[in-house]
Every structure is written in C-alpha cells, then in structure tokens.
Amino acid sequence: MREARIAHPDATVETTRPAVQQSLPRRVYDVLELRAPWLIDVLREAVTRRRARRIARPLPRARFGSADAATGTVPAPAAPAADGPPAILFGLHWLQPSGAERWAVETIGIARRLGFLPIVVTDHDSVHPWLTRPELADALVLALTQEPVRPVAGDADLLEALLRRYDVRGAVIHHSDWLYAALPALKRLRPELPVVDSLHVIEYLGGGFAGRAVEYDDGIDHHHVISPQLVDWLRDVQGSTPRRSGSHRWPGSRPARSGVRRTGCRPGGTAPGSRRRAVHDRLRRTALAAEAPRPLPPARAPSAAAGADYRAILHGGGESRPLVDALIRxxxxxKRVELRDESTPVGQTYADSDLLVIPSLNEGLTLTTFEAIAAGIPVLSADVGSQRTIVEGEMLVPWRARGFLRAAIPLIADFASGGAAGEARRERAWRAQRDRTRAFAALPDAHHHFEGLLSTWRR
Structure with missing residues (x-):
C-alpha cells in the first residue's frame, strides 16, 4: 500500500533517505565506486551497450482490458464533478530541482493561468523542495511513496476519487510511473479524457520513461518530445502512430517528419557575443554539468595538463552528493572543485564560467546546453542522446570515459593556455553552436504549444 510522506521542515534529501539493508553486490559496488571509479565506468559502459541493443527493437505494450490490474474489479464510469473548477491531473517524478521538473512546473503554471486547478501527484521519495514554488499555489499536491511502481490496491480508488471529486479535463504525465500505470483505469473511468506525456531522454534501462510511454501508448493521445533522437526512436523503432505522436521544440534540429513532431523549451535568448576573456588570461573556471560522479576525472586531469590555476564548478545536488564529496577528498x-547547490543562482555559475562540460553517460538534449550558449559560453559534450543537434566537431567527444578524457583534456588545456589561438578556437566553437541554436529555435516553442493545447481543454 502506498503512503503519503511528510518531511520535517529542516529535512534534506540526505537525511530522509530511507535506511535499507544493502545486498553484498550493492556494498561491493559502492566500495568500487569510491575506490575504483574507472572500473565502474567500464562496467556501466558495458551494461549501457547491452541495454541499448535491447531497446533497439519494439518494446511490449500494456493491455487495456476491462478489469483493474491491481484489484480485478471493473470500475463504473466516473462522471466529472459539476460544481468544481476545471482541473488537470499532473503526474510528476518529484518536486526537486532538475531540467525535467523545471519544465513540468512551467506547464503547471500554464494550467493555473488558464484557470485550471492543478492536481499534482508525485511518486518518488523526496522532500520536494519546490513544493512552495508560486506555480503550485492553491494546487492539490499528493506526494506518494516511490514503491511499488506497478498498480496496487488503492491506486484505482485514489484515481476514481479524484475524477469524481474534481472536474478533470485531461492528464499530463511528466516522468510519472504512477500515472502511466494508472492509464488503463483512467481510460475505463473517463475514456474521453485527453492524455499527454512529455519525454526528454531514452534511458537504457528498458527505455526509462520513454519506454513506459511506449508500454502505455494505447492510453496516450499526444507524445511531446524534445530531441530528434527520441522522435526517431518513438516513430521508427517503436511505431508510435501519427494519431498519437506530436510535439514541438525544446528546441529540434530539423523539420519534423510525419508521425512525430517535437517542441522545445525556450533557451532564454541567445547572447549577442561570447563570454570573452582577455588574451593571455588563463581559463580560471569551467562549469561541469553532468551525471555525477563522472565529472570528477575531467575536473582533475585537465588542470594538471594545462598547468593553470584552473577550477571547476560542479552545480547541483541530490542523492549522489555524499559520493561526490568523498571522491573530491x-x-x-x-581546491580545484567548487560544489554549488540551488542556493546559488544558475545564472551566477554561468557568469563565473568559460566553458560548459557535459561528460554524461546518457542525456537527451540538455537544457544546460542552451543556457550556456545563451550566456556566451561554448559547450564541450559527450556524444550522447541528441547533443550532436547543437554540439558538433571537436566539441563533441566520445561518450566512453577513456575516449572522453583523451579528446577533452588537450582541448581544455588549449582553451586554458591563455594564448590568442586557444581563445579564438573557443569563440569559434561558441559561434557555431549559437548558429545551430538559432536554427533550432525556429521550430515552434513548447510553452506556446502547451498553452494552445491546454486551452482546448477548457470547453
């Protein structure tokens, strides 16, 4: 049975993480992650390659039958409440800082401005630091526990109670296992309700949330996606039909072909010029935005190679923070890595940086890429997801750790040298990325797309 969890006002992600008895393999993994991270990289890369092959073929689909998956009962159709305000059901992973949640909260804000009551259900354990954001003012928020992922007794009852109590006009899924799994019941209770999901990245553990979207494709009326890679995978590999595939720019790199369209989140405007340094000034800092703890070897190696007073900023937080702290020690x-959390504005980190480095193992098309370019900073990225949409040439380096370091270290060392040639090279990279960002931004904007879409639910 699921529970709603309420944390102490001073709680943090670290202090509220449940204490669990770890298995021997998990304990061994944790030791190796600290003492031999290079070996963990090799293992992760091998697993990633194997999982990538698995999702390169069609995934299984959920059956939309006549009985509830958890209880075996057949719910009666739920008539909407006649006297309540129009509402939209939002399914979220959590209310914790990330690019995906930033976009999710933006869509909740759109719904509020259109006069809808947002009903927000989260299904992942968190202290939900964004619960007090203005977009959630007057919203109904239900914070459920993470487990189990699949439907349990009571899930259908909760869904039915929401549909009978509120005048729900539609559902929006932002990385929510609970709402994906609830779709069969939702479509039995209110078959006319439109359902939209918003997808960001193909994860190699069964496709991640993109895989869940494929599994429950029969209950989704509109897929909103943000990267060309995800467009192609949904349409060409998974066979998502034109009737149910659509989206816009997060921003996309090329005109959408039939079947799946894409939208984009606004990059915030492109800077008129790159963040220039005086010639002979060394590269003092670089922002490292990545899947922790993979940023740490790049932070260490280039500084030694460049022989410079070089510092790295690692901006973020969450469950990996204790491991990152331990690896830094x-x-x-x-003295070389500065950790920043959300108490420091992201804009300040970009203002303090000369280069954004993304050494992640898996991404879609990162919002940080657009933010950095808009701030006048070039991006050096692993060749993952749809990063090549914006980052190309020498700035797009192999995703495997050893190849990444071999390509990235001499490039960062050249940027950090303080010479005119290195600075010109860095500015050329930024200008090329700025031009690709401008072309990408010509596609329709996701904010306006959702605004128009949710407007049609007002009746």
Missing part, C-alpha cells in the same frame, strides 16, 4: 580536489 580522495582525489585531493578540494
């Missing part, structure tokens, strides 16, 4: 990076 182990590698002696206390």
């Amino acid at each position: 182990r590698y002696g990076l206390e």
Whole structure:
C-alpha cells in the first residue's frame, strides 16, 4: 500500500533517505565506486551497450482490458464533478530541482493561468523542495511513496476519487510511473479524457520513461518530445502512430517528419557575443554539468595538463552528493572543485564560467546546453542522446570515459593556455553552436504549444 510522506521542515534529501539493508553486490559496488571509479565506468559502459541493443527493437505494450490490474474489479464510469473548477491531473517524478521538473512546473503554471486547478501527484521519495514554488499555489499536491511502481490496491480508488471529486479535463504525465500505470483505469473511468506525456531522454534501462510511454501508448493521445533522437526512436523503432505522436521544440534540429513532431523549451535568448576573456588570461573556471560522479576525472586531469590555476564548478545536488564529496577528498580536489547547490543562482555559475562540460553517460538534449550558449559560453559534450543537434566537431567527444578524457583534456588545456589561438578556437566553437541554436529555435516553442493545447481543454 502506498503512503503519503511528510518531511520535517529542516529535512534534506540526505537525511530522509530511507535506511535499507544493502545486498553484498550493492556494498561491493559502492566500495568500487569510491575506490575504483574507472572500473565502474567500464562496467556501466558495458551494461549501457547491452541495454541499448535491447531497446533497439519494439518494446511490449500494456493491455487495456476491462478489469483493474491491481484489484480485478471493473470500475463504473466516473462522471466529472459539476460544481468544481476545471482541473488537470499532473503526474510528476518529484518536486526537486532538475531540467525535467523545471519544465513540468512551467506547464503547471500554464494550467493555473488558464484557470485550471492543478492536481499534482508525485511518486518518488523526496522532500520536494519546490513544493512552495508560486506555480503550485492553491494546487492539490499528493506526494506518494516511490514503491511499488506497478498498480496496487488503492491506486484505482485514489484515481476514481479524484475524477469524481474534481472536474478533470485531461492528464499530463511528466516522468510519472504512477500515472502511466494508472492509464488503463483512467481510460475505463473517463475514456474521453485527453492524455499527454512529455519525454526528454531514452534511458537504457528498458527505455526509462520513454519506454513506459511506449508500454502505455494505447492510453496516450499526444507524445511531446524534445530531441530528434527520441522522435526517431518513438516513430521508427517503436511505431508510435501519427494519431498519437506530436510535439514541438525544446528546441529540434530539423523539420519534423510525419508521425512525430517535437517542441522545445525556450533557451532564454541567445547572447549577442561570447563570454570573452582577455588574451593571455588563463581559463580560471569551467562549469561541469553532468551525471555525477563522472565529472570528477575531467575536473582533475585537465588542470594538471594545462598547468593553470584552473577550477571547476560542479552545480547541483541530490542523492549522489555524499559520493561526490568523498571522491573530491580522495582525489585531493578540494581546491580545484567548487560544489554549488540551488542556493546559488544558475545564472551566477554561468557568469563565473568559460566553458560548459557535459561528460554524461546518457542525456537527451540538455537544457544546460542552451543556457550556456545563451550566456556566451561554448559547450564541450559527450556524444550522447541528441547533443550532436547543437554540439558538433571537436566539441563533441566520445561518450566512453577513456575516449572522453583523451579528446577533452588537450582541448581544455588549449582553451586554458591563455594564448590568442586557444581563445579564438573557443569563440569559434561558441559561434557555431549559437548558429545551430538559432536554427533550432525556429521550430515552434513548447510553452506556446502547451498553452494552445491546454486551452482546448477548457470547453
């Protein structure tokens, strides 16, 4: 049975993480992650390659039958409440800082401005630091526990109670296992309700949330996607039909072909010029935005290679923070790596940086890429997801750790050298990325797309 969890006002992600008895393999993994991270990289890469092959073929689909998956009962159609305000059901992973949640909260804000009551259900354990954001003012928020992912007794009852109590006009899924799994019941209770999901990245553990979208495709009326890679995978590999595939720019790199369209989140405007340094000034800092703890070896190695007073900023937080702290101590990076959390505005980090480095193992098309370019900063990225939409040439480096370091270290060392040639090279990279960003931005904007879409639900 699921529960709603309420944290102490001073709670953090670290202090509220449940204490669980770890298995021996998990304990061994944790030791290796701290003492031999290079070996963990090799293992992760091998697993990623194997999982990528698995999702390169059609995934299984859920059956939309006549009985509830958890209880075996057949719910009666739920008539909407006649006297309540129009509402939209939102399914979210959590209310915690991330690019996906930033976009999710923006769509909730759109719904509020259109006069809808947002009903927000989260299904992942968190202290939900964004619960007090203005977009959630007067919203109904239900914070459920993470487990189990599949439907359980009571899920259908909760869904039915919401549909009978509120005048729900539609559902929007932002990385929500609970709402994906609830779709069969939702379509039995209110078959006319439109359902939209918003997808960001193909994850290699069964496709992640994109895989869940494929599994429950029969209950989704409109897929909103943000990257060309995801467009092609949904349409060409998974066979998502034109009737149910659509989206816009997050921003996309090329005109959408029939079947799946895409939209984009606004990059915030492109800077008129790159963030220039005086010639002979060394590269003092670079922002590292990545899947922790993979940023740490790049942070360590280029500084030694460049022989510069070089510092890295790692901006973010969450469950990996204790491991990152331990790795910083182990590698002696206390004076070279500065950790920042959400108490520091992201804009300040970009203002303090000369380069954004993305050494992630898996991404879609990162919002940080657009933010950095808009701030006048070029991006050096692993060749993952749809990053090549914006980042090309020498700035797009192999995604495997060893190849990434071999390509990235000499490039960062050249940027950090303080010479005119290195600075010109860095500015050329930014200008090329700015031009691709401008072309990408010509596609329709996701904010306006959702605004128009949700407007049609007002009746």
